[in-house]
Amino acid sequence: MNIDSIGWNHLRGIEPLSLCDWPGKATCVFFMGGCNLNCPTCHNFDMAWNMEKLPVLPKEDIKSFLRNRAQWLDGVTITGGEPTLVPNLGEILFEIRKASKLxxxxxxxxxTPETLEDLLQQGLVEQFAIDVKGPYVKYPALTGQAVTAETARKNLERVFDLATVNPGAFYFRITKVPILTDDDVETARGYLPDGFDLTIQKYIPPRREHAHADNEAGRPVGNMVD
Ligand code: SF4
Structure with a gap:
C-alpha cells in the first residue's frame, strides 16, 4: 500500500450535510480514524481506536461526492479521531479542495501544534476548532493518561500562540464532561488569548453498545456516500 492509500484509508465516516459543525456554514463532515488520546468520555471510540471495524470510504467515491454536492455546501469539515495524525494529510486536503473548491x-x-501550523502555512485549512478539554492538571484523567499536564500546557500554549497571530483561523470549545466543575471551565477559559471565547458543548454520555455512534458531544457518524 503506498503512502497516499494509507492516508485515505483513515477516511471511515461521512455526514453528507451538517449545519452545526462550522458555525454559520453548511458542510459535509469527513471522519478520519485514529487518535493520540484515550479519553474515557469518548463517544467515537471505534473511530478513535478501532477504525479497522469501520468500512473504508473509497477515495474516488469521496471525490465524486464532492464534485456533485459542492454547489450546495459552504465548506468541508474534517474531524476524527484526531485528523492531524493522518499520514499524507496535506495531499488529502489538497485533493478534497481541488474536487470541491470549498x-x-x-x-x-x-x-499536534506543529501540524496545525504546517497546515495553516500551506493554506490548506481555513478554520480550526480546538478542543480544550479542561484545566491542564486534569488532562491525565481527561485523556486516559495519554498526556501529562505539562505536555497539555506546552502543546496548547503553542496553539494559543498560533491563534494570536491568526485570530480568524481558530475557535475553541470545551465539552463539560462529568469530572469538570464550573470552576474548571472558567480555568480553561482563562487559558485563551485575548479576544477568544470558549464554546461550551453539552456532554451526552456514550452509548457503548453502539459500534460507532458519535463524537464527545454526541453527534451521529454516518458511513454512506452517495
Ligand atoms: S474524545 Fe476526541 S480526542 Fe478524545 S479519544 Fe475521542 S476522538 Fe480522541
Missing amino acids: PIKMDSNGM
Missing part, C-alpha cells in the same frame, strides 16, 4: 475546517485536540 474551504476546509478541521477539528483537533490541539496536541
Whole structure:
C-alpha cells in the first residue's frame, strides 16, 4: 500500500450535510480514524481506536461526492479521531479542495501544534476548532493518561500562540464532561488569548453498545456516500 492509500484509508465516516459543525456554514463532515488520546468520555471510540471495524470510504467515491454536492455546501469539515495524525494529510486536503473548491475546517485536540501550523502555512485549512478539554492538571484523567499536564500546557500554549497571530483561523470549545466543575471551565477559559471565547458543548454520555455512534458531544457518524 503506498503512502497516499494509507492516508485515505483513515477516511471511515461521512455526514453528507451538517449545519452545526462550522458555525454559520453548511458542510459535509469527513471522519478520519485514529487518535493520540484515550479519553474515557469518548463517544467515537471505534473511530478513535478501532477504525479497522469501520468500512473504508473509497477515495474516488469521496471525490465524486464532492464534485456533485459542492454547489450546495459552504465548506468541508474534517474531524476524527484526531485528523492531524493522518499520514499524507496535506495531499488529502489538497485533493478534497481541488474536487470541491470549498474551504476546509478541521477539528483537533490541539496536541499536534506543529501540524496545525504546517497546515495553516500551506493554506490548506481555513478554520480550526480546538478542543480544550479542561484545566491542564486534569488532562491525565481527561485523556486516559495519554498526556501529562505539562505536555497539555506546552502543546496548547503553542496553539494559543498560533491563534494570536491568526485570530480568524481558530475557535475553541470545551465539552463539560462529568469530572469538570464550573470552576474548571472558567480555568480553561482563562487559558485563551485575548479576544477568544470558549464554546461550551453539552456532554451526552456514550452509548457503548453502539459500534460507532458519535463524537464527545454526541453527534451521529454516518458511513454512506452517495
Ligand atoms: S474524545 Fe476526541 S480526542 Fe478524545 S479519544 Fe475521542 S476522538 Fe480522541
